[in-house]
Amino acid sequence: MLNIQGITKHYDKMENAVDNLTLRVLPGEIFGFLGPNGAGKSTTIKLITGMHTLDSGTITINQFDIKLDTIKAKQNLGYVPDTPNFFLHLKGIEYLNFLKDVYAIPSEKCEQTIKTLATKFNMLHALDDFIQNYSHGMRKKILIIGSLLHDPKVWVLDEPLNGLDPNAVFILKELMREHADKGNAVLFSTHMLETAENTCDKIVIIKHGVKIFDGVMQEVKHKMKSEVSLEKLFMELTKNDKDIN
Numbered sequence: 156m157l158n159i160q161g162i163t164k165h166y167d168k169m170e171n172a173v174d175n176l177t178l179r180v181l182p183g184e185i186f187g188f189l190g191p192n193g194a195g196k197s198t199t200i201k202l203i204t205g206m207h208t209l210d211s212g213t214i215t216i217n218q219f220d221i222k223l224d225t226i227k228a229k230q231n232l233g234y235v236p237d238t239p240n241f242f243l244h245l246k247g248i249e250y251l252n253f254l255k256d257v258y259a260i261p262s263e264k265c266e267q268t269i270k271t272l273a274t275k276f277n278m279l280h281a282l283d284d285f286i287q288n289y290s291h292g293m294r295k296k297i298l299i300i301g302s303l304l305h306d307p308k309v310w311v312l313d314e315p316l317n318g319l320d321p322n323a324v325f326i327l328k329e330l331m332r333e334h335a336d337k338g339n340a341v342l343f344s345t346h347m348l349e350t351a352e353n354t355c356d357k358i359v360i361i362k363h364g365v366k367i368f369d370g371v372m373q374e375v376k377h378k379m380k381s382e383v384s385l386e387k388l389f390m391e392l393t394k395n396d397k398d399i400n
């Protein structure tokens with residue numbers, strides 16, 4: 156459903172920020188995207204969204220190529236950026252209604268989704284306030300709500316857990332599971348390994364833009380013949396630069 160094939164991106168530095176990366180997120184899967192600071196996670200996610208252009212490789216979102224069929228690809232994508240400081244001059248409800256118009260979502264359906272999600276995230280009371288006056292976590296929540304209004308086939312979240320309170324983390328994990336269980340694909344980046352371990356069906360670890368692990372925890376445990384934690388695996392892989400996959 157999300158198909159990333161041999162993508163490469165470099166900025167002005169000599170080395171690639173993302174280097175020949177391939178990964179697939181299938182319908183029904185939650186994919187955890189891990190890696191040390193500067194590994195290339197946000198760059199990859201921005202390539203998926205079309206905010207950055209690919210040097211080479213292809214990305215398809217529900218079979219629509221982000222380069223060749225940009226509008227359709229974006230219609231199938233829900234995106235939560237890592238920094239939530241957007242549309243600060245709008246009220247929460249104005250931002251959500253703006254998205255309703257952009258994605259041409261029927262009003263009744265949209266209102267219902269807003270009500271359901273805002274209630275879950277304890278944001279109903281804040282919808283008439285300006286986003287500028289929101290806390291970091293509230294800004295994150297309004298972006299999460301907005302990213303789901305059009306019921307995207309592929310939901311991509313860049314460090315969504317940062318700044319959320321424990322209740323919101325719980326709700327978000329539930330929403331990711333529900334969204335995947337409806338046959339959609341979910342990919343999120345995080346440094347919170349314990350959450351990744353208990354939320355994700357599969358994980359990929361990258362370093363210097365290169366994939367160093369891609370698989371399911373059960374496979375890892377089997378391969379290493381021990382009950383290894385994701386934290387231990389991560390430390391080992393990112394320290395030694397070894398590809399055990």
Ligand SMILES: Nc1ncnc2c1ncn2[C@@H]1O[C@H](COP(=O)(O)OP(=O)(O)OP(=O)(O)O)[C@@H](O)[C@H]1O
Pocket residue numbers: 166167172190191192193194195196197198199
């Ligand atoms: N706009 C940019 N211009 C130039 N270099 C950039 C830009 N954005 C990212 N980079 C570089 O690309 C590399 C990958 O950065 P990226 O933000 O994708 O990493 P990340 O895995 O998301 O890191 P973190 O976990 O710290 O958020 C880094 O070396 C970074 O300095």
